[in-house]
Amino acid sequence: MYQHARRTAVPLVVAALGLALLSGTESSARPTTSQPTSQSKAAQWTAAWAASPQTPSTGFTPNWSQEGFSHQTVRQVVRVTEGGDRARIRLSNTYGTSPLKITGATIARTAGGAAVDPGSVRHLTFGGKRSVAVPAHAELRSDAARLPLKPLESVTVTLYIAGTTGPATFHSQAWTDSYRADGDRRADHAGKAFKDATQSWYYLSGVEVGGAARSQKNGIVLFGDSITDGFGSTPGANRRWSDRVAELTRRPVVNAGIGGNLVLNDSAWYGERGTARFGRDALDQPGASTVVVLEGVNDIGFSETKDQPTYKPAPVVSAKELIEGHRALIRAAHAKGLRIVGATLLPLKGSDHWGANAAKVSAEVNEWIRTSGEYDAVVDFDKAMADPADADRLNPAYDFGDRLHPNDAGYQRMAEELARVL
Template sequence: MDLSRVRRAAVPLAAGSLAVGILAGPGQAAPAPVGWTAAWGASPQAPSTGFTPNWSQEGFSGQSVRQVVRVTEDGDLVRIRLSNRYGTSPLHVTGATIARTARGAAVEEGSVRRLTFDGRASTRILAHGELRGDAVAMDLKRLESVTVTLYLAGTTGPATFHSQGWTDSYRAQGDHRADTTGAAYTGRTRSWYYLSGIEVGRAKGGPSVRRAGESEDGVVVFGDSITDGFGSTPNADRRYSDALAELTGRPVVNQGIGGNLVLNDSAWYGERATARFGRDVLDQPGASTVVILEGVNDIGFSEAARGPNPPATYKPAPVVTTAELVAGYRELIDAAHDKGLKAVGATLLPLKGSDHWGPHAARVSDEVNEWIRHSGEFDAYADFDKALASPSDPDRLHPAYDHGDALHPNDAGYRVMAREVAEVLGR
């Protein structure tokens, strides 16, 4: 599918999405427009069983859901982005708050801010729609955690969510938006629900507080479970995107989906990369660069499907050629360039010994990596393949970087990935 058509056909943001400042009071001058920057993100997915237990299929009814995220940009205004992309009926959000995270489900005393949507406490998001809320004044420092609480008084039905949050989210019966303790939040999962973005701005004007030489250019990391952070330590913010934000000082938004494919949609692992790129990358305010790491599932699912007990979630699993995968990359590169973004390619990591490995995957991964290195079609590339390879066998992950499945890195491996990208970005 042509990505320019995908962008034009995207569902418009609902009322409240274009709020660019705080409403002026009587006798006050209207504030200057705000330049927004995406400071955190999670790509929406259809309700599914996921990798770990979650609430997406049962949804919510008369409950509060509290979610913790870490922002990668500072500012004195904040707004949230909500998605009902995979809902089959309108989503009624009775109310929402944002606060500084304390510990677990608890938030800091005095930090709770009530959120509004087009000036109202509640909002209705149509099926397949999304919206941005109004701006609220809140001084935020980059790399601090905030807690967003949604109160859903009605019955939502199955919920749009992001499966692999690697951070605890909490659920309570009743309206506990304003609670500072986490006592009422007795349910817990590691997924995010409806919340798909946090954006920050500055009402006071002037540059953000940064170390000398730091850039304000936002980076979107786009890919599959390796980008999503599979195997990183939960509740520790040790994905490669987290390390990249720490190393560069840039805003970094993670748009990985575990199991995602470049060329095929999946009931479990999201829309194909070429279909979701417009929503997940091109609609991120303040972004100037996208790092693309995807394709290992396109070539690996067909290998896994030949095993004795192939996972049902790996279907469809067609045998994908190098030429087909390269065509998908070109579509992503062209879309990024059309929007004025720099496209950084990342070589596929070594995968020998994993369930994705086999003769076809071995050949295609090598061919794809050589194309990424030498074609010149990406603006730059990060060579994860070489950086994380075992010194005794370049087709295998280095044992020091292996989470344990010969496919996904551990915290140390993700840190190496971040250093590779930081070097490419000039940090």
């Protein structure tokens, strides 16, 4: 589910459901690498923010992923959902074809826009060095930086790239501004040099917080498509349903949504299929204990749309096929010892994803999620978000305007429903 893109379609890759999800992942990307230090070994880490990596593409709003960066500084603002006395970042070069050379990086408390609190600027190191090369198809963590942070506090990560990157691994829809400046501005606290902005994230795939006394694993990962990603929420306001869940539960919450993502098919625009990226984006988040899955509407809805080239080819998916995809996710989560919550698909009548097959399959899949007992718990968005006058339609009070995505009030309602079953 997503807004229209302006590119020629490439084929989707149909998942082979018979393949096992070893260690919770079937991804073609290489394993995450980390630079351990005495600090990081002593700390217990919790994922406090995340963004799922995507292939460089034109996207749905202007972004810099295809041009990449050259002798530039990119500054990105994120809100952490957990506090700690130290922090580290995770960088992703998952879709890069050559090493990503980061000349330097800083982390600081946000002061508004591109500005940071000057007293909080910390230069990050990687294996004790300020510069690092992230291998192609890999992710890498920084060393720990001593920076006390509070839950729901905004932090700013700044990357300086002296060379030329080529196309950049990114996350298309950030719903908040990221900034760019020429030259080395990693320690610039005023932010005035950052004159360019887009609403995407680049290379940054995680912020983790730590503390020597931390022992409880109670993090929540929301895994899904554009509804999880926050499409329809107010930009810059932190009103995605992941934000609302963090506010209500006071637990660490990370968002592993990708707009347009599918359970069963890869896409050049909408990320690797859910069964392939589940390990990397959800199960491998440190400190996570629970994963919530809300995905499948694109698998059944793309084939109903005749004039959207980025949806093509879009095979007609049966309830049995989609259920098998969900079962693969359940097996992978249980193999990792995580609790997994299934969310029913939201009502979608009247949207561009609606049609005879989508109506039939969504009803069958939702009934399986509710009654099969295969998920550890269920949150029933199909019923909670329905129009009282027509159960197949999204309640107008919660509708962003396309009869598919919630607005801010809808995301608040979703968070409240999930909080009841956590």
